[in-house]
Each structure stands twice: as C-alpha cells, then as structure tokens.
Amino acid sequence: MEKKKWWQKAVFYQIYPRSFADSTNNGIGDLQGIIGKLDYLHDLGIDAIWFSPFFPSPQKDYGYDITDYGAIDPEYGTMSDFEELLEQAHSLEIKVILDMVLNHTSDQHPWFLESRSSSSNAKRDWYVWRKGRGKNGRKPPNNWKAIIGGSVWEGDKTTEEYYLHQFLPCQPDLNWWNPKVQEAMFSYLKFWLDKGVDGFRLDIIHTLFEDKEFHDNPRSWRLLPSNDSEAYLFQDPMHTSYLKETLEMCTHIRNLVDSYSPDRMLIGEAMGGPRLFRPLYGEYNDGLNLVFNFKFSDQSFSAKNFSQVIQETESILPNPYWPCYVFSNHDKSRMISRYGNDQKKAKLLTFLLLTLRGTPFIYYGEEIGMTQVKVPKESLKDPLSQLRVWKIPIGRFFGRDGCRTPMQWNNSAKNAGFSSDPSIKPWLPVAENSSLVNVDNQINDEKSMLTFFKRIIQVRKVTKALTEGTLHLLPIDDCLVFERRIAEEKVLSVLNFSKKQIQIQNPLPLSTALFSTDALNISYKTDEYITLQQYEGLLLKG
Ligand code: NOJ
Numbered sequence: 402m403e404k405k406k407w408w409q410k411a412v413f414y415q416i417y418p419r420s421f422a423d424s425t426n427n428g429i430g431d432l433q434g435i436i437g438k439l440d441y442l443h444d445l446g447i448d449a450i451w452f453s454p455f456f457p458s459p460q461k462d463y464g465y466d467i468t469d470y471g472a473i474d475p476e477y478g479t480m481s482d483f484e485e486l487l488e489q490a491h492s493l494e495i496k497v498i499l500d501m502v503l504n505h506t507s508d509q510h511p512w513f514l515e516s517r518s519s520s521s522n523a524k525r526d527w528y529v530w531r532k533g534r535g536k537n538g539r540k541p542p543n544n545w546k547a548i549i550g551g552s553v554w555e556g557d558k559t560t561e562e563y564y565l566h567q568f569l570p571c572q573p574d575l576n577w578w579n580p581k582v583q584e585a586m587f588s589y590l591k592f593w594l595d596k597g598v599d600g601f602r603l604d605i606i607h608t609l610f611e612d613k614e615f616h617d618n619p620r621s622w623r624l625l626p627s628n629d630s631e632a633y634l635f636q637d638p639m640h641t642s643y644l645k646e647t648l649e650m651c652t653h654i655r656n657l658v659d660s661y662s663p664d665r666m667l668i669g670e671a672m673g674g675p676r677l678f679r680p681l682y683g684e685y686n687d688g689l690n691l692v693f694n695f696k697f698s699d700q701s702f703s704a705k706n707f708s709q710v711i712q713e714t715e716s717i718l719p720n721p722y723w724p725c726y727v728f729s730n731h732d733k734s735r736m737i738s739r740y741g742n743d744q745k746k747a748k749l750l751t752f753l754l755l756t757l758r759g760t761p762f763i764y765y766g767e768e769i770g771m772t773q774v775k776v777p778k779e780s781l782k783d784p785l786s787q788l789r790v791w792k793i794p795i796g797r798f799f800g801r802d803g804c805r806t807p808m809q810w811n812n813s814a815k816n817a818g819f820s821s822d823p824s825i826k827p828w829l830p831v832a833e834n835s836s837l838v839n840v841d842n843q844i845n846d847e848k849s850m851l852t853f854f855k856r857i858i859q860v861r862k863v864t865k866a867l868t869e870g871t872l873h874l875l876p877i878d879d880c881l882v883f884e885r886r887i888a889e890e891k892v893l894s895v896l897n898f899s900k901k902q903i904q905i906q907n908p909l910p911l912s913t914a915l916f917s918t919d920a921l922n923i924s925y926k927t928d929e930y931i932t933l934q935q936y937e938g939l940l941l942k943g
Pocket of ligand 1: 604731
C-alpha cells in the first residue's frame, strides 16, 4: 500500500487574515497578529494553515484582486513578517498554504493598466480583449456569463473594446493562452516555493482558459449550479470552464510543485460537484492533489442527504484520489448558522468531517462555534452584497461579510479581543454573542466547543484508520454509519441525525466506544444494541 502524504492526514485551518488578529490596532488583522496566535493553533492541534490572500491589493474583493503577487500588502505587514510567520509555523510543525489567484488580477495591476492603455501595448495580449458585436460594436462580443451574473465582458472607453472577467469587473481575467502570462505566473509560484511554502490553494482554477474561438455558450434551463453540472444563469459554461487546457495546466503546475519536493501540495477551488471537478485531479492523479467538494455546504440536515454525497464522492474519487469535503469558508454562511445555531448539530457535522476519508478544513472561529453575523446594511463591505443578483439573501444574510467578522478571542465589548486595544472598532462588526462565544470563555471549559474540537482532532490524529483507512458506508435506517479500516484497525462512525434518542443493532458488537459528541471521556464495551442520544455521533473501535 502506498504511503499517505502529510496533507492526506492533516487537519487544515483557514485564516482570513483581515479578520483573525489585529496587532497594530487599526481594526484590520495582520501577520504579526497571526504570529501571536500560532501557539493557540498549535494547541488546537491543526497541522496546516491556508491563508486567504495577503498580497498587495486595492481590496475591492478583499485580497482576491491582486496588484503584486510577490509582496505583502503593507496593511498586513512586511515580507520579513511573512518570513517570521513561516518560520514560526514550521517550528511548530504547521504547514503553510498560500492562496494563489491565477485566473485574474486586480484592474489596478500594472499589467492591466498597461494593457488597457492602448491596443498596441505590449501587455495588451496579457488579458482577453475583444471588439463588440452589432452596430458600432455596442453588443458584448458573445453571450458568456460571469460567475456572479451579468456578462463576462466589460466595455472599456480607452480603446472601445471589451475585456473579459469571469468574476467581478475589477478582476480582469489573465489570458492564459499567452506563454508570457504563464511564465510570469509560474515565476511567482516559484518565488513562494523558494521561500518554503508548502503549497497553494488555487482560486477558481476551473476558469483559467476560455475558448480561443469565443463560441457562444449553449443555453441551459438551470438557474444555478447544480450538483453534477455547472450550468448557471440559464447557461452551460462549456466554453468558459473546465477546458482541456485548464486541466493540462493543473498538471504542469503540479509538476512544478513536485519538482521542489513531493511533499508540497495543491488544492483547487472549482464550481460544480465531483463528477465535474474530478478531471482537475488529473487523468493519472497527476493534477491537483485536492479539490474542494462544496456539496456538504448546501445539504439539509439528514443522514440520507449526507450519505448520498459521501456515496457519490467515494464512487467518483476512489483511492488514491482523496476527497476534501467543505462545510464553511469565507464565501459561505457559517455552518452552525445553517442549522439554527444548534451546537449539537454543529458537533455532529464536525464529527462527520473529522471521521470521513479525506482532508478536513476548519474555518477560523468554527472551533468556538462562531455564528453568522447579520451585518447592518451600512457596514456591509463585500462587493457581492452590492450586486443585485446577490441581494437574494443567502439564508437570512446578504453577501459574505457575515462569515468574515473578527475572530472572538475574549469578551471585550467593542472588538472581542481582535485588536489588542479594546477601544478599536474593527473593519466589520463583532458578533453580538461574542461576550459568550469566545476563546477565553471556552479554553478551560471541558464541555465547550473548543474542547470538543481539540478532542476530536486528537482522536483523529491517533487513529490510523481515520486518517488513512478505507471507507465503507453501512445501510442503517435513520443513521449515517460508516466503517473506516486499515489493516487490522477498524473503527465505526455512527451518527444519529434524528432529534430522538434511538437504539440500533450494533454493527460492531463487543467493540469499544471511544468517543462521543455527547459525553466526555467514554470508554465502554458495546453490546448487541447501541443507544444514541439526539444528534449524537459515536466512534466505535473493533
Ligand atoms: C473565490 C474566492 O473564494 C472568493 O472569495 C473570491 O471573491 C472569488 N474567487 C474571486 O477571486
């Protein structure tokens, strides 16, 4: 059997740098703030951090609009702060993954400023420019839709042509057909690999290339991405996403990363379900190491729903492919709030994530049960909250600010300890419940969410069947049950999604109950039947 890589066994933690810890008291998180919290993360038990971007940016999309891929935004610190962060993280055996936005730059990037300045500029072909159609070229070049709705084409006065953006107009797409663009972006990847980072998360990587001939996308009857296809806004984006060249580029990037050491890794963000994103892993598993599977993030709370996602994922990504289920991140409403802020449900789903086959990602604040914040209209920052299509509330919330609020470290009224000076107002408001939901409150409480996270992370760490084993779903009514096994070690994860206490026939009689989401320090021999409390997750060892 092949040896599993560190990133298969690791627990990842996502930091949104703007919102984690503010050491300079300007209301914005920064790298020194993060350095000050590394011991906390080490105690939590995580093995790797994915940092949302902290490169120079006009912050129109809070770092996903980059003006320099080889520097640190002064708002967040300096290159030497980054080097210190990397060194300290490594000394605690925490790996560091950077967020690389290869698909597009900021419209303020010097390349784009040059590119838009004249049609004969040497950088013109670094982006995708096209003449309009119809009388006087008033109609966009074709029917392609942007991910956020509306056309991908933005008319530009200077040269009376359109440029392409698959996301916001302030994020023009790079022209990946141009070898100079490839070379430039590869040199930045090398720059960070040379510094010693352990890998990259690749932003909307499925949209890197677009059809060279600019064929219209076919119509589709679906409004939003469905689980198996990526059709959105009545269009099948076959000419704008998952192009053959995009898949090949993933393999090239993997080759580059592997040339440093087989221990560096790539994780891709892509839209659609596993059937669609599976090719990003490469025909011979020689593409991206992991691809986020967002199907968990829109399921209603039932054993059947989650079990269907797992079954589908397992069938599309059998070993050696490695799944990566996602509940929360900086684009989604917080998982706990999708299920009525119910701590028991959140614990059950976290238990699910940490006992499944695949690499778990924790979003900052999840470990203390931070809830989605209803940010008042006048304080909204996310550009998507200003767009009409996104005004359709996500749950009860507009845009993505509600999951990006400051990390809650203590009960200080104004900023929950996010800034060291308690009088500072942070860039987004803190949650109203922060005086209760915070690290200080939970750190010594053995019944807290934080302690629960530490315990389940530890159990995962010491149970090889959980980090490396195969997965086999067992059909048991009303429950989600799966076996994880490696060589002689066999464990069973049993999850009760019902609000009632239930009794089921024990699939692993005489096993030891090792861990429960509902009780502390259990260790008992099981019988012919097992009883599970409301929303209880139980781990049995054969
Ligand atoms: C996906 C990122 O996760 C999101 O935050 C960002 O706005 C878009 N890509 C555009 O870069």
